Amino acid sequence: MSKLRDHVPSTHSLFVFEAAARTLSFKNAASELNVTQPSVSHSIKTFEKHCGTPLFVRDNRGVQLTQAGRLLYEEVRTSFRRLEQRLETISDRGPKYVTFAASTSLAAHWLAPQLYHFQEEHPDVRIKVVATDRDVEPDHEIDVSVLVRPRDFESVNSRFVGDEIIFPVCSPAYLLSHSAPQTVDDLVHHQLIHSSDAFRKRMGWPEWVELAGGDPSDIKPNIVFNDYQLTLQAALAAEGIALGWSLTAQHLLKTRLLIRPFATEIKTDRAFFLLANEDESKNKKCKVLVDCTPPARAALREHGTVARLRS
Structure with a gap:
């Protein structure tokens, strides 16, 4: 059982406190909650007694939160909003x-x-x-x-x-400091960025090179990422050449953030x-x-x- 029940006189007192702290007015809180102002004042006094510390400073100009009141209000406001969002999510009234x-x-x-x-x-x-x-x-x-x-x-x-089409990609900056590969066999002289997803089967460099007519025996997986997004980030950072997929790479190619160093590509039997x-x-x-x-x-x-x- 939650120990919250030991710290508040009632759940209603939390709603009264939140309204009074938000509006800094017992009168406005009473109007919002459809109760009388003395009722709000009594509820706050009971809450303060239960907490063992003042939550509001009362003067002729109205009320202000004490340091304890401000700390409590921040927690109550955050918790109320989180609870409200969760209830909206599981009910028919929230945004779909x-x-x-x-x-x-x-x-x-x-x-x-x-x-x-x-x-x-x-x-x-x-x-x-x-x-x-x-x-x-x-x-x-x-x-x-x-x-x-x-x-x-x-x-x-x-x-x-769209079809699954796979081809090499790299950043323009990478080719500024490296000679562009002209053929599939030239790839062995470049830093190739590998991806090995745990739950998705992706074509790797050795398979791609072999299907493209090259010799995959000298392909070394020096850099391997377990998430393809990290592979793309490494390519964007000019760390080497990665394999690009037609759907994933289209926006990066259109914006010239990535380019194709040469045109060879593999079209698989998947889409x-x-x-x-x-x-x-x-x-x-x-x-x-x-x-x-x-x-x-x-x-x-x-x-x-x-x-x-x-x-």
């Missing part, structure tokens, strides 16, 4: 969000750049982005997610976004799909979000060699 789950890198570099304009066009649709280190299908908590599935994947609640919650009560807003999500831009592909991975 479309919850979008994605990897950290997709959330940061694909979803986030679209949200400002989407919110301008659809102010009634509120979006909560949940970054996750594993694939999550829509359920009672998640409304929309973006997942990699076989290219021929079909579902009534899914939408094709990115949006999956929406099948709950009919949520379908309308989910559909607005899904329908407004643009497909990956084919223009990202530069002229050059395209190796295709067949199943």
Whole structure:
């Protein structure tokens, strides 16, 4: 049982104290709580006696909080607001969000750049982005997610976004201090940034180099990150060359924060799909979000060699 009951005469006294401390007026607090001013004064006196210390200083100009009163008010205000937000979340009266789950890198570099304009066009649709280190299908908590599935994947609640195309990326600053690789075999002379996600299967450098027609035997995983977002951050910081995914890298390429040092790419037999919650009560807003999500831009592909991975 909570010991809070030992520290307050009643839960009502907390509401009276909060109103009086916020308005610095017993009269205004009484009006807000729909009780009499003497009732508020009596409740505060009882609370002060229970606490063993004055909470208000009374004078001809009204009331002011004591040091103890200010400390208590800060805690009460924060706790009330936190409780209010939680109750709104679990009740039908709070704001309704479309919850979008994605990897950290997709959330940061694909979803986030679209949200400002989407919110301008659809102010009634509120979006909560949940970054996750594993694939999550829509359920009672998640409304929309973006997942990699076989290219021929079909579902009534899914939408094709773009093919999985993988290619080297680096920052312009990296190429200012390093000679640009001209072929796949030149990559062995560069610092390659590796990613090894615990819960997602990603193509690594050895597999990519082999599929692109190179020799992977000399590829050494000197730098390995367990989150692809960290891999991208290292590439942005000019630490080396990373593998870029068509969907994740499109905004970074468009803004020239990252570039492709040469054009070879691997198109796998997989693709990115949006999956929406099948709950009919949520379908309308989910559909607005899904329908407004643009497909990956084919223009990202530069002229050059395209190796295709067949199943």
